[in-house]
Amino acid sequence: MGHHVDETASFYKATHTVFGHHESKFLQWIFTVDHKRIGILYGIVMMIFFVVALGTAGLMRYELMAPGADFFTPAGFNQAFSLHGIIMIFLFIVPGIPAIFGNIIMPLMIGAKDVSFPRLNLLTWWLFLAGASIALYSALSGTGFADTGWTFYAPYSIKTDTNVVLILFAAFLLGMASIFTGLNFVVTIHRLRAPGMGFFKMPLFVWGIYSTAWIQVLATPVVGITLLLAIFERVFGIGIFDPTKGGDPILLQHLFWIYSHPAVYLMILPAFGVISEIVTTFSRREVFGYHAIALSSASIAGIGYLVWGHHLFSSGMSETAKIIFSFLTFFVAIPTGIKFYDWIATMYKGSIVMEAPMLLTVLTIITFAIGGITGVTLAAIGFDNQVHDTYYVVAHFHYVMLGGVVFMLFAGMFYWFPKVTGKMYNKLSANISIWAVFIGINFLWMPMFFAGYLGMPRRYFDYLPEFQIYHQIAGIGAVLVIGSLLMMLWNFIRSAKNGEECGENPWNGTTLEWHLPSPPPLGNFAKTPYVDFRPYEFEKGEPKVKDVYQDTKKETK
Amino acid sequence: MSEIIYDKNNNAHEVTDFNDDVEGARQGMWLFLFTELMLFGGIFITYAVYFFDFTDDFVQASKNMNLWLGGLNTVILLISAGCLAMSVVFMKANKVLESKRFLLATIALAIAFIVVKYFEWSAEFHHGIWPDSPTLRGMSDGANMYFGLYFTLTGLHGLHIILGIVAMFWVLGKVNNGEINAKKFIVLENFALYWDYVHLVWVFVVPLFYMIGLSTGGAH
Numbered sequence: 102m103g104h105h106v107d108e109t110a111s112f113y114k115a116t117h118t119v120f121g122h123h124e125s126k127f128l129q130w131i132f133t134v135d136h137k138r139i140g141i142l143y144g145i146v147m148m149i150f151f152v153v154a155l156g157t158a159g160l161m162r163y164e165l166m167a168p169g170a171d172f173f174t175p176a177g178f179n180q181a182f183s184l185h186g187i188i189m190i191f192l193f194i195v196p197g198i199p200a201i202f203g204n205i206i207m208p209l210m211i212g213a214k215d216v217s218f219p220r221l222n223l224l225t226w227w228l229f230l231a232g233a234s235i236a237l238y239s240a241l242s243g244t245g246f247a248d249t250g251w252t253f254y255a256p257y258s259i260k261t262d263t264n265v266v267l268i269l270f271a272a273f274l275l276g277m278a279s280i281f282t283g284l285n286f287v288v289t290i291h292r293l294r295a296p297g298m299g300f301f302k303m304p305l306f307v308w309g310i311y312s313t314a315w316i317q318v319l320a321t322p323v324v325g326i327t328l329l330l331a332i333f334e335r336v337f338g339i340g341i342f343d344p345t346k347g348g349d350p351i352l353l354q355h356l357f358w359i360y361s362h363p364a365v366y367l368m369i370l371p372a373f374g375v376i377s378e379i380v381t382t383f384s385r386r387e388v389f390g391y392h393a394i395a396l397s398s399a400s401i402a403g404i405g406y407l408v409w410g411h412h413l414f415s416s417g418m419s420e421t422a423k424i425i426f427s428f429l430t431f432f433v434a435i436p437t438g439i440k441f442y443d444w445i446a447t448m449y450k451g452s453i454v455m456e457a458p459m460l461l462t463v464l465t466i467i468t469f470a471i472g473g474i475t476g477v478t479l480a481a482i483g484f485d486n487q488v489h490d491t492y493y494v495v496a497h498f499h500y501v502m503l504g505g506v507v508f509m510l511f512a513g514m515f516y517w518f519p520k521v522t523g524k525m526y527n528k529l530s531a532n533i534s535i536w537a538v539f540i541g542i543n544f545l546w547m548p549m550f551f552a553g554y555l556g557m558p559r560r561y562f563d564y565l566p567e568f569q570i571y572h573q574i575a576g577i578g579a580v581l582v583i584g585s586l587l588m589m590l591w592n593f594i595r596s597a598k599n600g601e602e603c604g605e606n607p608w609n610g611t612t613l614e615w616h617l618p619s620p621p622p623l624g625n626f627a628k629t630p631y632v633d634f635r636p637y638e639f640e641k642g643e644p645k646v647k648d649v650y651q652d653t654k655k656e657t658k
Numbered sequence: 659m660s661e662i663i664y665d666k667n668n669n670a671h672e673v674t675d676f677n678d679d680v681e682g683a684r685q686g687m688w689l690f691l692f693t694e695l696m697l698f699g700g701i702f703i704t705y706a707v708y709f710f711d712f713t714d715d716f717v718q719a720s721k722n723m724n725l726w727l728g729g730l731n732t733v734i735l736l737i738s739a740g741c742l743a744m745s746v747v748f749m750k751a752n753k754v755l756e757s758k759r760f761l762l763a764t765i766a767l768a769i770a771f772i773v774v775k776y777f778e779w780s781a782e783f784h785h786g787i788w789p790d791s792p793t794l795r796g797m798s799d800g801a802n803m804y805f806g807l808y809f810t811l812t813g814l815h816g817l818h819i820i821l822g823i824v825a826m827f828w829v830l831g832k833v834n835n836g837e838i839n840a841k842k843f844i845v846l847e848n849f850a851l852y853w854d855y856v857h858l859v860w861v862f863v864v865p866l867f868y869m870i871g872l873s874t875g876g877a878h
């Protein structure tokens with residue numbers, strides 16, 4: 102504490118660290134307790150793993166261009182989809198938007214100086230890094246990466262001789278990181294909102310993060326214990342999931358999905374939050390149905406707990422349980438539908454500005470709707486029995502996760518990039534890559550609905566010749582998607598250096614982060630604003646409240 | 659020195675300082691306990707499922723437990739939770755020395771718990787009972803499940819006790835250097851919450867593992 106740190110300097114220039122005062126820039130970064138830097142640290146690690154998982158996906162698609170084993174051995178293919186799935190889920194999309202934008206933007210949006218527990222926040226990043234390193238190590242050592250798929254179903258996961266224990270432990274650490282992030286965010290949102298900001302004056306992104314944080318706190322430990330039990334099963338042979346000792350392997354599936362289905366909402370709710378921000382900013386209109394959107398996030402989080410059984414329709418479950426789970430699953434579609442209509446109503450008669458974030462958001466609404474509606478078809482028990490474990494399901498969840506969450510993560514990157522770096526991305530490159538990724542995803546996954554419906558099973562390196570045409574179209578799509586995602590990343594890397602200065606508020610946004618300089622100063626608000634206005638007040642297409650921004654500017658100059 | 663800001667009508671509002679937010683710290687601890695509840699809840703649910711499947715085997719297997727040692731540990735934890743509560747009470751009353759003594763007593767009792775547990779497990783190992791042991795494999799499926807859950811649950815609980823002991827030494831250090839004092843004792847208070855929780859888990863473990871064998875006519 103001894104030395105003086107300039108709170109008004111850009112957070113790239115000055116920082117607080119967890120201990121001591123470091124000359125080295127590198128140490129200043131990895132020991133920082135500043136929420137903005139931690140968000141960036143998360144972003145960097147996640148993106149590295151994202152590229153690895155994309156590469157694996159590319160190789161799988163390459164393998165699938167023709168029937169027969171051309172590139173992978175059959176066992177190698179099993180490891181490849183497991184690696185791809187596990188990285189995408191546990192290292193990328195679950196930490197995802199909360200770890201990056203929840204950290205960087207949420208405290209700015211509520212007018213806070215940091216999160217409630219900054220040191221705990223840094224600890225979560227270290228746990229995340231530890232988990233990621235163990236995952237990587239397990240791929241490179243001994244018998245190689247797990248070949249269980251990302252779901253670790255018993256009894257196979259307790260029998261296979263690949264490095265399952267390591268990856269289970271890695272996932273456990275990642276779960277801890279997620280729990281503590283959620284805990285931190287709940288307390289931050291309860292305690293550190295600027296005076297005057299009641300719950301219903303919070304931006305909708307904060308609502309999304311808030312609902313998500315509760316899921317992180319309450320659902321993640323269930324998968325934590327499941328992973329531990331699976332580890333004990335392998336190491337000590339306790340027998341809980343082992344049918345030869347009286348154990349019930351289906352129990353692992355139940356416990357797994359009690360977490361992992363809420364986790365699906367944990368992925369999508371922050372993405373919905375980003376959509377709400379972008380749609381209102383670029384429609385220059387107050388959001389339609391603020392309360393409905395805010396509360397639907399909360400109710401999705403609630404109902405999301407009660408639907409896990411729909412992953413087990415064909416695993417052996419009583420008919421009554423099936424019908425209840427099916428009904429509840431249809432039920433979750435309602436709050437989601439409400440959000441969609443609210444966004445469209447917001448755009449209606451708005452003066453829409455088609456900047457890159459908005460373009461990607463509008464396209465995402467289409468792709469997510471495809472994923473969502475096919476999801477509703479899967480909730481019908483009869484239909485699910487036909488397409489269960491086929492590419493129909495794989496196409497459904499890629500439309501939702503890639504075409505919903507990942508797209509929105511990138512839309513969020515376009516949206517907040519100017520705020521975080523103070524620079525503008527290359528707009529032409531952005532628009533090209535966005536159209537390419539949209540066309541690409543439809544080439545990549547649309548044919549797979551048909552292939553799956555006709556009986557192409559998932560998790561196979563091989564297939565009957567009649568499916569080749571579908572896989573080849575998908576191959577073209579994969580090239581487009583992977584290429585355009587890399588193009589976006591490249592755009593960010595280059596523009597962070599050479600982009601044009603963008604000023605405080607390039608989008609005419611209304612929420613509090615746009616009242617700050619870009620990049621924000623270390624201490625965020627030199628003077629905490631008093632929030633006696635709603636989050637999205639526009640007047641003739643201009644943000645109505647500007648005082649906060651001017652006050653702050655005076656203080657920080 | 660907290661920041662004060664003014665609204666349009668010149669009313670003053672205090673800005674919560676995250677560095678010094680007792681209420682925030684308390685909420686954080688409660689959320690952590692919710693998490694812990696869900697974690698142990700996963701095992702208790704598993705227990706419920708297998709108890710339903712293998713009721714008789716469970717009751718039979720429970721007769722192998724040493725009810726006296728389980729009971730002794732219950733008493734130890736109960737007293738330790740009381741000691742820690744006293745430690746908080748004395749700290750609030752600015753009687754640091756007394757507070758410290760009760761904290762030390764809690765540490766001693768926690769260690770005693772682990773020692774008893776050690777003897778209990780040793781006795782079971784001595785009878786050839788450990789996960790996947792030949793003896794256990796020769797017993798019924800239900801007994802296997804019972805002991806699998808027993809070792810998992812008491813092991814995880816024991817780990818919580820051990821981490822608690824480590825944490826108590828850390829808390830003790832903070833008391834010694836004055837970071838915990840009559841005005842700022844949230845860390846001590848939060849730890850007491852944790853300890854109550856660990857104690858509470860044990861209160862459920864005892865009937866589920868030690869006492870279910872009693873109802874059918876006691877030990878033989």
Ligand code: HEM
Pocket residue numbers: 155158159161162182183185186187189190193194249250251252495499502503507545558559560561579582583
């Ligand atoms: C270029 C983009 C992508 C391509 C080409 C791709 C391709 C694939 C392929 C070929 C499979 C194997 C399907 C099977 O045989 O069952 C797969 C599985 C999977 N993918 Fe992707 N994927 C992409 C992006 C993503 C993203 C962004 C996510 C999530 C964030 C994701 C999550 C998963 C999961 C969870 C699995 C299931 C793994 C398992 O079966 O255990 N993928 N993907």
